[in-house]
Amino acid sequence: MWNGIDFELVYTSLPELAGGLVTTIQLTILTILGGIVLALPLGIARTSPLKSVSLPIWAYTYFFRGTPMLIQLFLIYYGLAQFKTLRASFLWPILRDGYWCCLIAFTLNTAAYTIEIIAGAIRNVPHTDIEAARAMGMSAMTTMRRITLPIALRILFPAYTNEVIFVLQSTSLASMVTVLDMTGVARIIIARTFSPYEIFITIAVVYLMLTYATLWLFRRFEFHLYRHLRSHASAVAAVPALR
Amino acid sequence: MMALPQFFDLQGYGHLLMEGAAITVGVGIAAMAVSLVLGMLGALARLSERRWLRRTGAVYTTVVRGVPELVLMLIVYYGGTVLLQKLLSLSGGDIRVDIDAFLAGTIVLGFVYGAYATEIFRGAFLAIPQGQIDAGQAYAMSPGQIFFRIKLPQAWRLAIPGLGNLWLTLLKATSITSVIGLTELARQSDLIKSPTHKPFTTFFLASLLYLAMTALSDLLRLRAERWASAGFRRS
Amino acid sequence: MKFVRFLAVVFAVAALAGAAQADKRKLIVATEGAYPPYNFVDADGSLQGFDVDFAKALCEKLNADCDIIKQDWDGMIPGLIAKKYDLIVASMGILPEREEKIDFSIPYYQSPTALVANKSAGITAGADGFVDPESLAGKKVGVQRATAYETFARQKWPKVEVVVYDSSESADLDMTAGRIDARFDDFIVLQNGILKSDSAADYARVGNIWAEKDFGSKGEGIGVRKGEEDLRDAVSKAILDMRADGSYQKIDAKYFDFDIYGE
Numbered sequence: 001m002w003n004g005i006d007f008e009l010v011y012t013s014l015p016e017l018a019g020g021l022v023t024t025i026q027l028t029i030l031t032i033l034g035g036i037v038l039a040l041p042l043g044i045a046r047t048s049p050l051k052s053v054s055l056p057i058w059a060y061t062y063f064f065r066g067t068p069m070l071i072q073l074f075l076i077y078y079g080l081a082q083f084k085t086l087r088a089s090f091l092w093p094i095l096r097d098g099y100w101c102c103l104i105a106f107t108l109n110t111a112a113y114t115i116e117i118i119a120g121a122i123r124n125v126p127h128t129d130i131e132a133a134r135a136m137g138m139s140a141m142t143t144m145r146r147i148t149l150p151i152a153l154r155i156l157f158p159a160y161t162n163e164v165i166f167v168l169q170s171t172s173l174a175s176m177v178t179v180l181d182m183t184g185v186a187r188i189i190i191a192r193t194f195s196p197y198e199i200f201i202t203i204a205v206v207y208l209m210l211t212y213a214t215l216w217l218f219r220r221f222e223f224h225l226y227r228h229l230r231s232h233a234s235a236v237a238a239v240p241a242l243r
Numbered sequence: 244m245m246a247l248p249q250f251f252d253l254q255g256y257g258h259l260l261m262e263g264a265a266i267t268v269g270v271g272i273a274a275m276a277v278s279l280v281l282g283m284l285g286a287l288a289r290l291s292e293r294r295w296l297r298r299t300g301a302v303y304t305t306v307v308r309g310v311p312e313l314v315l316m317l318i319v320y321y322g323g324t325v326l327l328q329k330l331l332s333l334s335g336g337d338i339r340v341d342i343d344a345f346l347a348g349t350i351v352l353g354f355v356y357g358a359y360a361t362e363i364f365r366g367a368f369l370a371i372p373q374g375q376i377d378a379g380q381a382y383a384m385s386p387g388q389i390f391f392r393i394k395l396p397q398a399w400r401l402a403i404p405g406l407g408n409l410w411l412t413l414l415k416a417t418s419i420t421s422v423i424g425l426t427e428l429a430r431q432s433d434l435i436k437s438p439t440h441k442p443f444t445t446f447f448l449a450s451l452l453y454l455a456m457t458a459l460s461d462l463l464r465l466r467a468e469r470w471a472s473a474g475f476r477r478s
Numbered sequence: 479m480k481f482v483r484f485l486a487v488v489f490a491v492a493a494l495a496g497a498a499q500a501d502k503r504k505l506i507v508a509t510e511g512a513y514p515p516y517n518f519v520d521a522d523g524s525l526q527g528f529d530v531d532f533a534k535a536l537c538e539k540l541n542a543d544c545d546i547i548k549q550d551w552d553g554m555i556p557g558l559i560a561k562k563y564d565l566i567v568a569s570m571g572i573l574p575e576r577e578e579k580i581d582f583s584i585p586y587y588q589s590p591t592a593l594v595a596n597k598s599a600g601i602t603a604g605a606d607g608f609v610d611p612e613s614l615a616g617k618k619v620g621v622q623r624a625t626a627y628e629t630f631a632r633q634k635w636p637k638v639e640v641v642v643y644d645s646s647e648s649a650d651l652d653m654t655a656g657r658i659d660a661r662f663d664d665f666i667v668l669q670n671g672i673l674k675s676d677s678a679a680d681y682a683r684v685g686n687i688w689a690e691k692d693f694g695s696k697g698e699g700i701g702v703r704k705g706e707e708d709l710r711d712a713v714s715k716a717i718l719d720m721r722a723d724g725s726y727q728k729i730d731a732k733y734f735d736f737d738i739y740g741e
Contacts, residue, residue, distance in 0.1 A: 066411075066457040067450045068418035070429050075450065078436055078648075079443035081655035096657045169311040176422070178641050178652075183314060187552065188642060191624030194555055194579050196321035204310045204318065211309035255521040262523070276480055321556050343562075350481070424550045434512070434519065437647035440676070 020185030027171040034107035043118025064112030077101040077177045102174045121156035161218045256435040263431030277353025282360020307358035320347040320423040348420035363405035367398040400471040407464030505542045506563035508549040512645040516569045528733045533567040539716035566701030583713040585697025588740025591688040595660035609685035620649035620658035
């Protein structure tokens with residue numbers, strides 16, 4: 001095996017892997033979009049002074065941030081199928097599909113982290129800016145829309161970039177529940193051909209390229225976000241926040 | 244719907260979850276040790292005056308963030324042993340070295356989270372007030388003395404919040420080792436989901452165990468932060 | 479630092495272990511542990527099953543000190559090649575593509591293969607008595623990854639949606655959940671798994687049972703690394719000895735009501 005890395009195998013596997021790649025990208029984009037849709041209102045609500053509002057949201061994010069994604073995925077895929085009433089309900093056509101289970105699990109997970117990121121960023125908006133807005137007669141809604149959120153967006157951007165990268169990596173878990181993303185396809189090819197090295201390293205390289213592409217995209221957007229402060233743009237490169 | 248006690252009955256397989264949790268903590272600690280070492284080395288590399296060191300450090304952190312842990316785990320587990328065998332056979336002799344699942348898990352997790360630890364330590368070193376270092380130099384301390392007596396203790400203090408976060412993430416990431424058969428909590432719950440016929444109960448209880456570990460870790464982190472800040476007056 | 483020290487300890491122990499080779503040879507046997515009744519894990523966490531009992535008896539015949547370990551099916555062959563263990567006793571079929579990578583002993587049993595489907599899925603048998611591929615078109619069939627069943631299903635039934643799982647047990651679970659229409663596996667495993675579940679009444683075997691030769695398989699064999707012919711031959715001889723002195727039949731009777739050796 002060491003005498004020659006089986007390049008031919010890599011070459012013949014590319015079409016199959018490409019199919020998996022499409023699924024990976026699909027899952028990533030849909031998860032990000034779903035996460036934003038879910039997290040934006042809930043993230044704002046998370047900062048509410050009303051305990052009855054912020055506490056349930058906190059409980060949700062605490063659960064999803066405190067447990068591994070794999071367990072969450074298994075919980076939804078295998079776990080929900082345990083209940084006969086669910087299997088008989090209208091939800092079943094969605095829940096029985098591995099792809100949808102992944103979307104649900106991944107979205108709930110990323111939304112939980114995003115909610116905390118958004119809430120943290122909103123809390124870190126300089127209070128002086130908010131006071132200035134209110135002093136000028138802006139309503140709470142307008143303040144939120146025109147002042148708080150844009151500033152919060154800039155604050156949360158590095159952390160959210162990390163989150164997006166993480167979603168990309170975690171789509172590989174879909175292979176654990178019969179979904180044929182790039183990792184899933186790779187494992188089938190390897191099981192067939194007994195050549196783990198070549199295939200895994202191939203997909204590792206593809207994931208790397210995807211990550212770089214995403215990072216590049218987000219860096220450009222971040223640059224754009226700071227266009228009003230162009231001379232201070234160098235201060236943007238913060239230590240990457242961890243999830 | 245099932246009655247509550249029936250819902251929670253894992254038919255005797257429940258203790259396997261606890262055993263799994265023990266292994267989760269075990270591999271977590273082992274991997275944490277590795278990532279602390281790699282993190283410190285990586286931070287020193289990235290802050291070094293030598294460009295090749297800085298470059299290597301940067302490549303390390305970017306590559307590691309770019310590949311899914313699942314894939315890294317499978318590469319090391321399937322390919323790593325063969326690689327090691329080939330290397331060893333060069334020196335002659337049929338030494339059988341086995342990278343078992345625990346070792347593979349420790350290596351991969353330690354390697355991956357070492358990259359994150361690098362960033363944490365790097366940020367910590369950068370955040371030390373320059374005045375302290377200047378004072379040390381004014382006292383004619385050698386670079387080594389400055390490092391061990393001034394930089395390192397302060398870096399630890401500054402790094403603890405980030406490291407606490409790292410530990411929590413690492414603990415959850417141990418679930419990935421289930422794909423290489425390590426019988427930690429995630430794997431155990433996956434194994435007993437079938438014989439118990441209660442996958443939801445199994446995974447839910449596993450979740451509770453993870454939450455318990457997370458909550459406990461949070462408490463320990465707060466204590467560690469307080470301990471590390473002893474003697475530090477916020478001016 | 480810690481890692482290098484750890485490695486050094488591993489080397490030392492391995493070298494010492496190699497030096498202290500007693501009369502009894504040391505063998506490590508791998509089995510899957512998720513394929514009842516051939517191999518599975520009981521509530522204590524210990525490995526049980528026909529394969530496990532068989533392996534223990536085999537080691538006695540070989541006068542060897544055996545450790546039986548659990549290994550995921552996916553990594554079974556790579557693990558053997560990588561010398562993680564010496565024998566595979568995990569109901570592994572002797573297939574040509576596997577024989578390219580490892581050696582097998584003579585078969586130690588013949589596995590019956592069957593398709594078990596949901597009665598409401600509309601899968602029927604054809605005129606020849608076997609499953610009618612046309613009735614399978616568009617259906618979802620659950621198989622374990624890296625098995626002869628996966629290969630066969632993909633090659634012979636191109637219109638079928640082959641759904642792969644890490645283990646037979648996971649596939650069974652999804653069958654009861656209604657995610658797949660049929661299961662394609664060893665018939666005894668299916669009888670023990672899906673056909674013993676709470677909803678067993680919903681499922682039934684469709685068509686005849688296939689024999690190993692219909693799959694291009696010689697039977698289930700013990701996996702051995704290439705280049706270890708003496709071990710392989712010793713194992714084959716031990717199997718024949720176990721047949722002759724009745725120890726095989728005793729283990730067989732514990733799990734099955736017929737002789738699975740075949741021939």
